[in-house]
Amino acid sequence: MKIFSPFYDRVLRWAAHPHAPRYLAVMSFVESIFWPVPTDVMLAPMALARPARAWRFALVATVASVLGGAVGFALGWLLFEPVVLPFVEWMGYQAKLATAKTWFDSYGIWVVLLASFSPLPYKVFTVTAGVMQMLFLPFMLVSLVGRAARFYLVAGLMRLGGARMAEKLRHYIDWLGWATVLLAVAAYLALR
Template sequence: MKVFTILYDKALIWSQHKRAPAILSGVSFAESVIFPIPVDVMLAPMAIAQPSRAMYFALLTTIFSVLGGMAGYLLGYLAFEPLVLPALEYFGRMDTFELAQSWFMDWGFWVIFLAGFSPIPYKVFTVTAGVMSIAFLPFVLASIIGRGMRFFLVAWLMRWGGPIMEKHLRKHMDTIGWAVVILAIAAYFLLR
């Protein structure tokens, strides 16, 4: 089934839209707080479609992702009991929250960097950082470094690879898409 190839082709078309940078910014912000789909699925096609603007797109993604992370931090810091705790209990995610807390106790700053760079759900750690009152400036710094490295790497690879990368990416899009789904499911069970 070519589900991801169809979505990829649509994303390439959407990436040419005049409001694509604004949409990318909004998705980047939301993905750091609540949105479940990684923003890379929008960044990569935009960087391929407009390679001369790839680094600009990476910068936008980084800025708005970090701003979203800061909003997640504030959500955890200011609204844990009235909003976050009931949501965690409703969705049965207290174990994930407790695991994130233990990772912060063990690794501190490095957890935000790792969550920012890897497929680990960054949003879980932004809210948890706020709940635990992790020092804000190191949190922001780790977010900038981790998210920036990730998004600039994606944009650079797409720009560097150009049409050849696009051809290979499209050819293997369904394999990559299903691999990401499997990794997300594995991360879900790991964090459970």
Template sequence: MKLFSRLYRLVMMWAVHRHAPVYLSMNSFVESIFWPVPVDVMLAPMALAKPDRAWHYAALATVFSVLGAAFGYLLGYAMWEPLVEPFIQAMGYQDKIAVARQWFDDWGIWVIFIASFTPIPYKVFTVTAGLLQMAFLPFILVSLIGRGLRFFLVSGLMVWGGVRMESRLIRYIDLLGWACVAAAVVAYLLLRP
């Protein structure tokens, strides 16, 4: 079944759309607050489709992601009880917030760097940082460094790999896609309560 190769072609069409930078910026902003779609899903194909604009796209993603993080921080800081907590409960994310609190206790500000650079859900930590009233300026600086490293790395890999990497990716995209789905199902079955 060639589902992932069709999706890849569709994403590559979106990546060259004239409004793609606006969509990337919007996705970067909301992904730092609540949106589940990672920025890399848009950034990588955009950088691959237009390598001369890759660094511009990485900068856009970084700036708007950190702006979203600041907004998420402010929501956690000022709107926890009336707005955020009911949303967390409705989504069943109480355990994620509890884990985030524990990680803050264990690692302090480094948890922001880890969450901003890795696939760990950054949004949980932006809101929790506000809830715990973490110092705002260090929060922003560490977020800027972590998000910048991640997005410039993604763009750099796309520029470096270029057409060679794309041809290999297209050849194996369906196999990789189904392998990821299988891994997610196995992880869910092993980790569910």
């Protein structure tokens, strides 16, 4: 059943929209605070749709994400109990927050670098860095390095692959989509 390929085509059209960089900036910013969808979901198709602007898109995503990280840090530092804690409970992130605190105790600033580059939920670590009252300047520098590395890597891979990669991805998108759904269901069942 081909339900993912029409969506893929639509996403590529949206990615070429003149306001797409603004949407990317907003998404990157809020993803660093609370948004559950990773920025790469928008950055990758934008870089595929307009490879000549891939580096610019990576810069937009990086700057907006690090600024969002600063807001997440401030929320954790200044408004944890009245604002952040109820939101964490509503989203069911209590275990993630506890894990993040444990990792901060064990690895310090290096956990921010890991979270800013990897698929770990960066937002949890921005807020936790504030809660743990980490030094702000090192937090910002490590966030900048990790986010830039991640977003420039995504943009670079899409730019390198270009039209060939877009066509190859379109060819396999339904298989990839169903595989992702099956993996998500399996992960849910395993963690339950």
